[in-house]
Amino acid sequence: MDTTIAKGLRLLNRIAHADAPVGVTAMAKEMGLEKSNVHRTLTTLMTLGYVQKDGATGRYGPTLKVWELGMKVVTRHPMVRAARPFMQMLHQQTQETIHLTILDGADCIYLDQIRAPVPVRSTPVPGHRVPAIFPASGRVQLAFQPNVEEIINVFRTSHPRGKEIKVAATLKEFATIRQQGVTFTESGWSTGINSIAGAIIGRDGFAAAAIAVCGPAERLTLERMEGLSEEVLNACTQAGDSLRGS
Amino acid sequence: MDTTIAKGLRLLNRIAHADAPVGVTAMAKEMGLEKSNVHRTLTTLMTLGYVQKDGATGRYGPTLKVWELGMKVVTRHPMVRAARPFMQMLHQQTQETIHLTILDGADCIYLDQIRAPVPVRSTPVPGHRVPAIFPASGRVQLAFQPNVEEIINVFRTSHPRGKEIKVAATLKEFATIRQQGVTFTESGWSTGINSIAGAIIGRDGFAAAAIAVCGPAERLTLERMEGLSEEVLNACTQAGDSLRGS
DNA sequence: GAACATAGTTCCAAATAATAGAACAAGTTC
DNA sequence: GAACTTGTTCTATTATTTGGAACTATGTTC
Numbered sequence: 211m212d213t214t215i216a217k218g219l220r221l222l223n224r225i226a227h228a229d230a231p232v233g234v235t236a237m238a239k240e241m242g243l244e245k246s247n248v249h250r251t252l253t254t255l256m257t258l259g260y261v262q263k264d265g266a267t268g269r270y271g272p273t274l275k276v277w278e279l280g281m282k283v284v285t286r287h288p289m290v291r292a293a294r295p296f297m298q299m300l301h302q303q304t305q306e307t308i309h310l311t312i313l314d315g316a317d318c319i320y321l322d323q324i325r326a327p328v329p330v331r332s333t334p335v336p337g338h339r340v341p342a343i344f345p346a347s348g349r350v351q352l353a354f355q356p357n358v359e360e361i362i363n364v365f366r367t368s369h370p371r372g373k374e375i376k377v378a379a380t381l382k383e384f385a386t387i388r389q390q391g392v393t394f395t396e397s398g399w400s401t402g403i404n405s406i407a408g409a410i411i412g413r414d415g416f417a418a419a420a421i422a423v424c425g426p427a428e429r430l431t432l433e434r435m436e437g438l439s440e441e442v443l444n445a446c447t448q449a450g451d452s453l454r455g456s
Numbered sequence: 457m458d459t460t461i462a463k464g465l466r467l468l469n470r471i472a473h474a475d476a477p478v479g480v481t482a483m484a485k486e487m488g489l490e491k492s493n494v495h496r497t498l499t500t501l502m503t504l505g506y507v508q509k510d511g512a513t514g515r516y517g518p519t520l521k522v523w524e525l526g527m528k529v530v531t532r533h534p535m536v537r538a539a540r541p542f543m544q545m546l547h548q549q550t551q552e553t554i555h556l557t558i559l560d561g562a563d564c565i566y567l568d569q570i571r572a573p574v575p576v577r578s579t580p581v582p583g584h585r586v587p588a589i590f591p592a593s594g595r596v597q598l599a600f601q602p603n604v605e606e607i608i609n610v611f612r613t614s615h616p617r618g619k620e621i622k623v624a625a626t627l628k629e630f631a632t633i634r635q636q637g638v639t640f641t642e643s644g645w646s647t648g649i650n651s652i653a654g655a656i657i658g659r660d661g662f663a664a665a666a667i668a669v670c671g672p673a674e675r676l677t678l679e680r681m682e683g684l685s686e687e688v689l690n691a692c693t694q695a696g697d698s699l700r701g702s
Numbered sequence: 703g704a705a706c707a708t709a710g711t712t713c714c715a716a717a718t719a720a721t722a723g724a725a726c727a728a729g730t731t732c
Numbered sequence: 733g734a735a736c737t738t739g740t741t742c743t744a745t746t747a748t749t750t751g752g753a754a755c756t757a758t759g760t761t762c
Contacts, residue, residue: 458748458749459748460748460749479738479739480738480739480740481737481738481739482738491738491739491740492740492741492742495739495740495741499740514738514739
């Protein structure tokens, strides 16, 4: 195990997650390293172009190189490539915000989005993680997952609001979702925001991702969402075909 | 200089830039390292969660963790935060694709975008780099830069099409741009795509970023772009105020 | 404005982790 | 099934990272 790399990436992570540039001493204390060690490592990251030093304060912050690297990964991601055209279609039909999410353990990661001209407040941005049980796009994926109960339990033990989840009722609801192919939530993750989501099925027959239409409750009523079921299902099956075909 | 970190990040870069997972031997050869070295480093990156191994082929590819890290950087970026509301406004007014770009040396990086419901083909995606001299959003920033001539020369020597650039004419054009605050291009970077861009001026009085409206020539005619000058200027000054105010 | 903190930087001997290269295992190809 | 190629493991040697103290710069307090 290459501990030096671990240390370097840990520092880079720390810096990227900070809201403001961080000083050497603060980081050294926080991560249990020597000041000199942190300093040298930061200098390395700086010459490599991943970190920059704020001239005035002498503190360190991330550069866009980190982000550029990340964007390379996501634009090449097969799911993003497969889903994008069909997300675009849905957006054209609905004029609402469209999300693409994938499951990572018990979390749901927002992979890509097309924002509505008049967007919803506090919309999740690409890169965000939320517990998969809350939003429609997470639930629809869980419904098409082999080890659902296990994931539900992860969630029940790890999340503060986990105990509210009723296992039996949830499993029953998931069965319904599997039949319909889509699911709705009213104020699922953010209050006042409604959402309808469908699952993109991968080669293995399980959910590989989800596409969701998302908007304020006033505009995206339950009625309207029901009307959109077919469009969402369509987008998902086509994205799935495109994914499996490639 | 912490060479181990450099090696690790070089490998991560290599993997992230690849279109398909890469094998140990190929990388070792390409980067002048021993196979065993590459293997151990990859194993490290894997336990850290930045790299994953394709079960079938045994080759290595990047994980979304790299991307998540990058997204943290850009969503916290002061320019993105400052510009987004005004980009949204412009999008609402025009229904076209809106770009936010910043300058990095002689390059122009696409930082953020809002896609039109009916998008242009081959639109640059966030994370892309293009030579700043071609697109409107690059030119408008160059016009408000202290060391323009230097950058033009970098470009003339480094880019295959660099010799086409006439220095005197370009400088004169930049003077005009400085007066008008915006600039248009017809087929500037991609043929058939027109664009109008304005500069966001930073604390130092130079361009810190640019906002551009971008669309197919049929839809975004020169006439229409001229009509949009004021809106674009407005968005830029407001974004600038918001940036400097924070 | 002098003394005191606090943060960032430099240096070097000691400790430790990374390296090269060979050997082995597991597939592929012919 | 023999000859390649590719991925993986192992270990003595090598070279790099480490810790700690000393130094500098900056700014804070009285």
